[in-house]
Amino acid sequence: MDRLIDAIEATQNPSVVGLDPTEALVPPQVVASFAEEVRDSVDSPDEVPAAQLAVAFYEFNRTVIDAVAGIVPAVKPQIAMYEALGPAGVDVYTMTCEYAAQQGLYVLADVKRGDIGSTAAAYARMLTGVEGHDPWNVDAVTVNPYLGTDGITPFVDAAKQADKDLFVLVRTSNPSSSELQMLDLADGTKVYEHVADLVEGWGADTIGDHGYSRVGAVVGATHPEEGKALRARMPHTFFLVPGYGAQGGTAADVRGMFDADGSGAIVNSSRGIIGAWKKNGGYKESMSADDALGLVFETSRAAAERMRDDLTAVL
């Protein structure tokens, strides 16, 4: 986790931009501008819409990355948005990760993988690559704990080998997360607290120079009290905090997820940054694709600066 913490210190900004493009978040003239280009690259006409969206996602992402590089330490591309488009989308996912890495950003792949040991070892090659080739270009992955230790160990081993990290779901930001995570156990704890203790243990022999292990935890901004309690319960576990902004979490809500030195967590916002162009008032349907991307650049940069300032004000 040292590389991420160093990047946060360098930018003085514990926030990460979620690169989660959708049809609704990319200006339509940007999508339309690729109609000609993709027509020659597909095998059949019915592939055009997905291929066109994929190319538009990449152009959109590059604009956002250019806008926020130097302001934020990291980006978090959510692979679901890309997988929705099929292999063309997955290509763009890896291209996005590579471009972000080239701009000096720490790339947190939000993939929420999880499986039995032998299968987890295959997924963990997202961190280590294949025979000297690294097709994914990511610095960390998110992982689901439902399968227990043997589903996690391969990721921890890969993280050690490649100087990378993982973040395990503990208390997610969504409304239904309580159905499992908040269940009362017979021993008086709750399921998410039991998972928290496992996560702290999974990282125990990977603690870095800054006092945090390579095994982080996902703790939603929408649960401020539980986040604060988890901060005390997991002293060597760095937090990835989703749910800020569009999902309702505020700077005050996440304050307790940081340690006494103002470290220990990084807060994600996706729609609040990459969708800022829709709320700025400057957008017009008649804009050119270039002008729309220019607006995306300015508004996402301003939103990232605002989020940084909001967070640092409470730390």
Add this chain to the structure above:
Amino acid sequence: MDRLIDAIEATQNPSVVGLDPTEALVPPQVVASFAEEVRDSVDSPDEVPAAQLAVAFYEFNRTVIDAVAGIVPAVKPQIAMYEALGPAGVDVYTMTCEYAAQQGLYVLADVKRGDIGSTAAAYARMLTGVEGHDPWNVDAVTVNPYLGTDGITPFVDAAKQADKDLFVLVRTSNPSSSELQMLDLADGTKVYEHVADLVEGWGADTIGDHGYSRVGAVVGATHPEEGKALRARMPHTFFLVPGYGAQGGTAADVRGMFDADGSGAIVNSSRGIIGAWKKNGGYKESMSADDALGLVFETSRAAAERMRDDLTAVL
């Protein structure tokens, strides 16, 4: 789930072949035979090993699919093995699914996705496609329940829309699965039983002609007693049963996961079928790639027939 159950009845075989290729499971001369072919298709030489494996996986899969089509009703490609190779692997994943579908097989995509509602909706397009184009060609996906109902509903909606299915992890086959799934809850049940009740509820309004809903459950063959109890607890939930063969589960172990009519479950074997060529005694390093694939064909077909006979003997 009706399409899967019809396919099981047509083949008189409640088993599914896991298409989980690895370097160790594909004959080396098959991988070597693609060295020339891929060299022109990659951007840089360090991509050759992954590209070569990807093409070899496809050739291997086609051989296994040709061998088992007509004997088994379904295949279950595990996406982790393909993602390990990067985008080239994901391409081959979708090509494998398409080829299997063309041979009349039900394709169960073992992807174990799971996320908050808006993200789950993106993942669920694996079932519905993008604007009339279906890049994934799968009939069902596996899903992780850790995020609760709002992470599942988009998959249920997509399954209804596209006449497809999902299988939610309940009690997985791996040794560490008990760390979370077997925890005692304050109300006297265990975590996996609580998840089981949620799964039965998630499927409640999608029950088909055969009495089973579109929302199946993953229940490991390595837990025969719990599987039997779950069969009674989840009367409208079809089971996907991994862990047979290489992981230790036997036909006797899975008997209790079927209903009184011998329906209600499908049992997966991966290594036991696709790796049968390694145990047959007929393999020689000096074999040609074609002869090695011929051996894969014969041994995987024989292993699939043996598994069918072992299962039907106890039902």
